Amino acid sequence: EAGVAQSPRYKIIEKRQSVAFWCNPISGHATLYWYQQILGQGPKLLIQFQNNGVVDDSQLPKDRFSAERLKGVDSTLKIQPAKLEDSAVYLCASSLTGGSSYNSPLHFGNGTRLTVT
Amino acid sequence: TQLLEQSPQFLSIQEGENLTVYCNSSSVFSSLQWYRQEPGEGPVLLVTVVTGGEVKKLKRLTFQFGDARKDSSLHITAAQPGDTGLYLCAGGTNAGKSTFGDGTTLTVKP
Numbered sequence: 001e002a003g004v005a006q007s008p009r010y011k012i013i014e015k016r017q018s019v020a021f022w023c024n025p026i027s028g029h030a031t032l033y034w035y036q037q038i039l040g041q042g043p044k045l046l047i048q049f050q051n052n053g054v055v056d057d058s059q060l061p062k063d064r065f066s067a068e069r070l071k072g073v074d075s076t077l078k079i080q081p082a083k084l085e086d087s088a089v090y091l092c093a094s095s096l097t098g099g100s101s102y103n104s105p106l107h108f109g110n111g112t113r114l115t116v117t
Numbered sequence: 118t119q120l121l122e123q124s125p126q127f128l129s130i131q132e133g134e135n136l137t138v139y140c141n142s143s144s145v146f147s148s149l150q151w152y153r154q155e156p157g158e159g160p161v162l163l164v165t166v167v168t169g170g171e172v173k174k175l176k177r178l179t180f181q182f183g184d185a186r187k188d189s190s191l192h193i194t195a196a197q198p199g200d201t202g203l204y205l206c207a208g209g210t211n212a213g214k215s216t217f218g219d220g221t222t223l224t225v226k227p
Contacts, residue, residue, distance in 0.1 A: 004159070031213065042121075042205050042217035043160070056214060091159050097213075105150065106207075106215060108159030 002026065004109035006092050012115045018080035021112045025073070025094030031055075032069055033106065034077050035091040043091055049075065082116045089113050120144070121208055121218035129224040133195055138221040140206035141188040148209040149182055149189050153202045154220070160205055196225045 005024040013019050025032050030051050035043035046065065048056040051072040060067070064083070069075040079086055089111040097104045121142045130136055140149070148167045152160035164173050166182035166189065173180045177200075179192040193200055203222050207215040 042219045105162045
């Protein structure tokens with residue numbers, strides 16, 4: 001099966017600019033996640049979608065970050081305006097139902113590496 | 118907030134040596150996953166454990182879930198350079214949320 005697709009792979013922007021990331025999950029996967037991974041740390045959940053509804057966005061900095069999942073398939077994550085501390089890898093993951101269960105593991109894309117200068 | 122602490126943070130060994138890395142928490146999880154992440158790639162699932170005391174083997178890798186489902190260990194026998202990578206543990210809840218530790222960076226030198 002095709003994996004989770006993310007684009008772009010790399011993005012360099014200046015602070016206060018805006019940026020958007022795109023994710024196409026594995027076909028048929030109902031749950032989609034966006035994680036932020038800062039260098040030297042593990043992934044931190046930003047937002048979780050179940051189909052096209054938000055399940056958990058408690059860790060999403062809503063003053064600058066937004067995300068949507070179009071028709072319960074593709075998703076975009078936007079940052080506006082970007083800050084220096086947003087420099088990180090943004091990982092998208094999907095799972096068949098709710099993740100972290102034995103029968104529904106997370107499948108990750110290769111991420112987008114964002115550098116804010 | 119459920120926190121997972123992984124140790125050691127960095128580990129550098131010679132090919133053929135054995136090693137164990139640890140994942141500890143004060144919280145109880147419904148499941149625990151181990152992932153390996155290579156540079157420029159996303160984490161890839163190695164194993165999921167769900168039962169307290171469970172032991173799973175994947176070739177030279179042995180995973181153990183603590184009896185109280187709060188901690189886990191990963192043991193690698195006769196490490197190879199291909200085992201090099203970032204090993205992440207993640208605790209899962211019944212709500213479908215995964216919390217990740219900060220990982221152990223393993224380097225196996227030939």
